[in-house]
Amino acid sequence: MVEIALRSHAKIGEGPTWDPRTGELVWVDILNSEIHFYRPATGEDRVQRVDQHVGAAKLRESGGLVLNMVGGVALLDSDGGFRWLADLGRDGVRGNDAAVDRQGRLWAGTMRYDQARGGGRLYRVDPDGTVATILDDVTISNGIDWSPEDTRMYYADTPTGKVDVFDVRDGTVVNRRTFVTIDRGSPDGLTVDAEGCIWLALWGAGAVHRYTPDGRLDRVIPIPASRVTACAFGGADLTDLYVTSAHADGEDLSGALFVVPDAGVGRPPGYFAG
Numbered sequence: 001m002v003e004i005a006l007r008s009h010a011k012i013g014e015g016p017t018w019d020p021r022t023g024e025l026v027w028v029d030i031l032n033s034e035i036h037f038y039r040p041a042t043g044e045d046r047v048q049r050v051d052q053h054v055g056a057a058k059l060r061e062s063g064g065l066v067l068n069m070v071g072g073v074a075l076l077d078s079d080g081g082f083r084w085l086a087d088l089g090r091d092g093v094r095g096n097d098a099a100v101d102r103q104g105r106l107w108a109g110t111m112r113y114d115q116a117r118g119g120g121r122l123y124r125v126d127p128d129g130t131v132a133t134i135l136d137d138v139t140i141s142n143g144i145d146w147s148p149e150d151t152r153m154y155y156a157d158t159p160t161g162k163v164d165v166f167d168v169r170d171g172t173v174v175n176r177r178t179f180v181t182i183d184r185g186s187p188d189g190l191t192v193d194a195e196g197c198i199w200l201a202l203w204g205a206g207a208v209h210r211y212t213p214d215g216r217l218d219r220v221i222p223i224p225a226s227r228v229t230a231c232a233f234g235g236a237d238l239t240d241l242y243v244t245s246a247h248a249d250g251e252d253l254s255g256a257l258f259v260v261p262d263a264g265v266g267r268p269p270g271y272f273a274g
Helices: none
Strands: 001-006 013-019 025-030 034-039 046-050 052-060 067-071 072-076 082-087 093-100 106-112 120-125 130-136 139-147 152-157 163-167 172-183 187-192 200-205 207-211 217-222 228-234 239-247 257-260
Touching: 013 052, 013 072, 013 093, 025 052, 025 239, 034 052, 046 172, 046 239, 052 106, 067 093, 067 106, 082 120, 093 139, 106 139, 120 139, 139 172, 152 172, 152 187, 172 187, 200 239, 207 228
Parallel strands: 013 228, 052 093, 139 187, 187 228
Antiparallel strands: 001 257, 013 025, 013 239, 025 034, 034 046, 052 067, 067 072, 072 082, 093 106, 106 120, 120 130, 139 152, 152 163, 163 172, 187 200, 200 207, 200 228, 207 217, 228 239, 239 257
16 A cells, blocks of 8 residues: 655655646655655656755745745745745744645744744745744644635644644634544644545654544554654645655664555645745
8 A cells, every 4th residue: 555655764854745737746854955856757856955954845836936944934946046035033943844825825834943842833924925923832833734615724733742723714713623632643744635634644653644524533544654744645636645754763764755546635736826
């Protein structure tokens, strides 16, 4: 069921995003300051280095990427041009997981390097660089995605051991409550499929869980690496589930990129409008 797409040995592989325009999976190795472009058709994995740790790289409408980095949010053009869009830099803090909503805005999370409680944030960065602080008491800001109707947002602050759900209202989120509580491993990256089900990567548990919109666990996919970090659907029909992982001593496949063919049906990615 689970296949090895790439023996990448990443320090912290994260943030897979399928680019239907190029037929590539974009993902990052945070602590190696690398953006990867994996092409399943050929097995090629092209690497672009940046000069800071990069927590996420997401697609832009105009081409290129929007990056969640140590200094804040930056734009990387298709021709390699680089410029800062929003200054989110704080001492001892780096960008972590991020996602683009259907209105073309980036929701960018941060965390402290020492993982101190409450040291992170969740921001919304608009295409013109305007920043709104959505959550200001976060430890490790992680998985973010929305229901197909854009009425709910799912979110994981990893050390809480929970995935929370919010109602979406007027460009922000309200009515925070627990969606699921994790009893083994810690919640990391997540994605919502075309049926509205939530696929959750479990750091420390070597698995991806699928939950129905009412919070019922209906599928468990074991992954041959304990530190599973994130998942996303890709391939021409968005039916293959790609799973990133992080290094763990003594694990041969830690840091590899995995794929579960025909796992389900995903949704097209959001494109940052800036």
